Amino acid sequence: MGLAMRRSMDFGPLGDVEQLMQYEGISMAPISTGDASMSVGGVTVLPTAKMSDIEDGSMAGLIIPGGAPDSAAEEKVANMITTARANGMTVLAFGEGVAQAARAMDIDPATLADAPGAVIDSEGATPLMTREQLSLVAQTLG
Template sequence: MYAQNKSSAGPRRTGYNRPVPTRLRMGLVMRRDMTFGALGDVEGALRAEGVGLAPISTGDASLMAGGVTVLATATAKDIAEGRLKGLIVPGGSIDEASVAAVRSLIDLARTSGLKVIAFADGVALAAASFGVTAEADGAVFEAGGATPLTERADLTKAVAAIV
């Protein structure tokens, strides 16, 4: 009925959640059995900060997440050529092949000057690559060292600082 006449008396949409515009693109290292540790699932928090996540495969087994096949939209070449602003490294499977792939992506991000945000056992992998010590459920790694992430507010500050 409201569609038939052009009146401003139609129902109003209140509380409508508009998606946040993407302001930067970061690579998400896909690992089998991905976990973000005590910080929970941070993918939604990153998207709320305007981060577009580009999955990067570490092997065929990594492309299945919760029974859903995820298509990789970024590669190591995107890191090397500067199309990504950072790398998100969740914890996950520790088989030798996938850990080697994760290490190579972290090393490439480090040499390209990108920030690496790591969670769970990904923190230890990133700390080894950056040559620092970090013992936390999450940490931000950059050339100057590591900053621990103890709560989501720390993650929000870290992402806001990325330009």
């Protein structure tokens, strides 16, 4: 799955999403939203995928973590989200990324306001409240 690289990436109360995804057999490929690389928790993250991977449908989905506001990157993230959905991909969003994904898909962010995560797919937007729910979604993607 593609992972939108955002400053101060955060998955909030759902914790280490990457570990859960790996357990379900899903790897995450970082996609730059501006900077060529970034440091997360003292670890340098380099992009291994590109927007073209979303455009050609070669990914199972897209992950939008929460992150620090960055007006230059917000438009790129919104474009990633709409392109992923146009190609039938599932979008998983976490923290502040939930509201951003909702806005990009013309969904009222208030409907997901209390959710630490959300899945946006062909059935609409569904809140993710627990790691167990996230695990079930990951199983369908793997």
